[in-house]
Amino acid sequence: MLLKEPKLHYHHFRHLNSAFGLEIVFVMYRRNMLGAIRSPSVAVAACIFTALEEALFRSTMVHRDTFMAKLLGKPEPTAAEVIVQRKRWSAASAMSMYIEVTSIITSRALYIMFRPHRL
Numbered sequence: 001m002l003l004k005e006p007k008l009h010y011h012h013f014r015h016l017n018s019a020f021g022l023e024i025v026f027v028m029y030r031r032n033m034l035g036a037i038r039s040p041s042v043a044v045a046a047c048i049f050t051a052l053e054e055a056l057f058r059s060t061m062v063h064r065d066t067f068m069a070k071l072l073g074k075p076e077p078t079a080a081e082v083i084v085q086r087k088r089w090s091a092a093s094a095m096s097m098y099i100e101v102t103s104i105i106t107s108r109a110l111y112i113m114f115r116p117h118r119l
Contacts, residue, residue, distance in 0.1 A: 016091065016095070019092075020095050020099070023095075023096065023099055024099050027099050027100060028103045028106065028107065030050065030103075031104060031106070031107035032107050032110065034046055034047060034107070035107050035110070035111045054100070058093065061089060061093070062089060065085070065089070
């Protein structure tokens with residue numbers, strides 16, 4: 001299997017790049033829109049709903065992937081494929097957390113820098 005060769009470890013994760021790129025864009029848009037809300041009660045409600053959506057999305061990742069595999073009629077994965085799939089899931093979770101933290105810090109910095117220019 002390719003996992004035994006260290007040079008080819010990233011080969012399995014190359015298809016995740018476009019998904020992470022889109023996630024970066026969408027998360028930054030969402031964080032900037034949350035920062036632009038002026039009403040404190042609406043901002044709190046939006047943050048709560050966003051947190052619930054993120055928790056629901058991340059907690060169902062494994063079940064969604066297995067459901068889609070069954071729906072598409074894919075055969076049961078071998079032991080090596082299960083190992084690779086688990087590494088992909090962990091990489092996706094880690095990158096999503098990294099993207100969230102980075103976007104929170106960036107959106108707060110943008111809010112502080114551009115606060116004097118708000119209408």
